[in-house]
Amino acid sequence: MEKYNTPGVSIAIFNNNQITWTDTIGYSDANQQTPLTTNTKFQAASISKPLTALGVLKLTQTHNLDLDTDINQYLTSWQVQNPFDEPVTIRRLLNHTAGVNISGFQGYPKSDTIPDTVSVLNGLGNTPAIEVMITPGSQFAYSGGGYTILQQLIEDTTGTSFQDYFQKAIFQPLQMTDSTFNQHPENTSLAHDQQGQPHPNGWLIYPELAAAGLWTTPTDIAKFAIAIQNAHQGKPGAIIPQYLANAMLTPQNNWGLGVGIREEGTDQYFFHGGANPGGYKNIMVNAFNANAGIVVMTNAEQGNKLHDELIRAFSAHFNINVLQPRHIQPIPLTDEQLARYTGTYQYREAGDYYLTMTQTEDNQLVLHDPNDGMTNTFLPVDDTTFVEIEEGFEITFDRDAETNAVLSVDYNGAYTFHRVDDLPN
Template identity: 35%
Template sequence: MKKTIYILFAVFLLSRFDATAQSAGDTLQKKIQLVEKSLVGIIQTEGQPLWTIEERMKHYRLNGVSVAVIHNYKMEWAKGYGWADAAKKIPVTEKTLFQAASISKSLNGVGVLKLVQDGKLDPDKDINQYLTTWKFPYDTVAKNKIITTKNLLSHTAGLTVHGFGGYSHKDTIPTIVQILNGAKPANSDPVRSMFAPGLRSEYSGGGITISQLILTDITHQPYDKFMYEQVLKPMGMTSSTYTQPPVNIKPELLATAYRDNGNEIEGKYNIYPEQAAAGLWTNPTDLSKYIIETQLAYQGKSSKVLNQATTKLRLTPYLDKAAALGVFIDDLEGTKYFQHGGANEGFRCQYFGSLEGGNGVVVMVNSDDGSIMNEIINSVAKVYNFKGLYRSKVYKEVAVDSAVLQSYVGKYEMRPGFNLSITREGNKLYGQATGQGKLDLFAEAQNKFFLKIAPIEIEFIKDDKGKVVTCRVYQGGVNDAKRIE
């Protein structure tokens, strides 16, 4: 009798467990579906309907998108959409690898700081103390100031070369020394001083490439081997690689790169010997492991690669409020996030991880157009209530008489040689900066307009005689352009 009761009790518990698991699964699916149909841009107009991922992929002519969401220090879900290779009809899955582009710099920061943690590198000393196969050629621009590893990782070394274009499969691939010297077959300029180190943050993939050479000169190991064994593998990022081009990976797992018109890049993707700056192949699932490990290490709850002290060093802005050592720190409505974006030929990506609370999101696309990423991040932030990550301003459009619009038509000088031309077609106003395309302007007031594709506003200012004399542009500050025609 007792045995029968025990069996019935066990069955009852199992049925309750199954019901709870099914309920949790249903809840997660509803969240995913809500994210998939709640996309909104950083700019929206009053009454504008929400978009679906499918609609926006079609709008931007995107082939593939991959997303992962981190909640309470766990990757809650990851999912792929569209095609990794459209011609071969290979779908994007959570295993599909994308080029992480400049997100590579974040993991590079972990690797370089592992050397600091192990006592092999002092990040405050002259980089030339550690460079053996090449020395940085200081000149008078540096004003007798040394460049440190902290300068390199925080983009405060005052160095040239913002980014890299990569190489086709037909090209001869240059060595790192050739790249740093701008010597053939390198297709980029030499990495040299632009201004004295330690003055301000000025993004330099060239500086990150120097840190790559420091790592290999110290360890006497190939960069990709050290990074896999000491950084990627310990964090569980076993699908990822810095090897350029990738080896021992099934071709169907590598996303093909596409232009913003949907055309495939020749050779399917470019090769980046500048591995630290742009060479990581990964996916949102693996990047989530990096984000979660960073969050836990910051809390002192894990140390798979870096301990708490070194992690806090990595996440501390060096000179300004944003540029830390391989990451940028954003304070969004009082919630701090570490983040980085990326842009290689045919790839765009972005991640955010909160310093507290264990939340985050990763989006990767195989296109030159990454506009959908902010829309997806907005949707995730709204559904999961990730404070500060939902960034969308709602405008109410107003009607402006054509005669008033005509009074704004003219040429405005932003700076010598760089003008803003305002034109009108019917009841529509357009703006076009020197060397750029024509953009629609939408009225939010009789004399103030906004763009729907970027957080930019334009206001027309009159003098005391009622004549329009200035075009005031709000974009990361206030810039006045004087009317010259």
């Protein structure tokens, strides 16, 4: 926590469909040093989406909605503008294949005028209008905008507020007593920046409730995750029927309805992370065939690095193939050998996207991304391959066979950055 400037963390672990351990460490306010409790609420950020998905699936059951019907047949206050022949459906919105824009939202200071749902949809807030940009059903495109459409679906269908619907349909039945979509809740943790200092406004407001506006605790998210597992197993009294839970956990492009789905070895798990600007980073993982899961919520910008450490510890403890610790054997390189890799690298596909690489005195390379201020530290495992010491991904350098000059660096098998002389003026 000290390393990642994270003042507070709250954790819940569940096993065999029961919450078996909860704990909090640290403070809800770094300056006041107010101790966290297991009832202290955090902004869930994008972990709002799995809860929204459950609420929408429950709505389809109680109001006889079809997952694969054009959603405009159900919307009354606003209509999707879709220039394509393929329809925007509830299923496609839930699994991010509806082709809708706006991946995430930036939030509003508490002093701002906060737009309602229709205003957000019409682009009258701090994001563009929510539109269909890609043929629905053709590809995965993560979209908080799509979940805002689902927010309007719930309000139009029920004639009640989003918060009131969830209180009655989800929070009360699952005894999620510390969960709310109210943007001014009590007993909350403040957000903190990369240095671990409280956000000047305490936190930001998110009227995009379905995508990012949930306030909750790890204990309540664990209750949600167990409820989905119970429904998937067809247990009596489940929150939704088994057929809907099965649909939720059926992957398409590694994504179910509201949750990511992965298989590693013999293990299957559903998950979702959450990261709201202002300073909240969270993760939920349910290895449902191993009957074990964990929820970690943090109150700082670097909390994702902390929660990844905790996920690895959890995975090692339960012997689950989810973010297992990776053991590496670094090799020593001389300062001269390291120096050949330092300098500036350009991602040509993005034009003016540059990274810089520096070396340290203890056999490490440090990659700095000036675009988002992030840094990553790497150790060499062979003459051209380096492993990131916190997240375990690799960079591999390509050198000219004759001159030995460094030409480019491959970033985790996903992006290639080419060596350039220097950053442009």
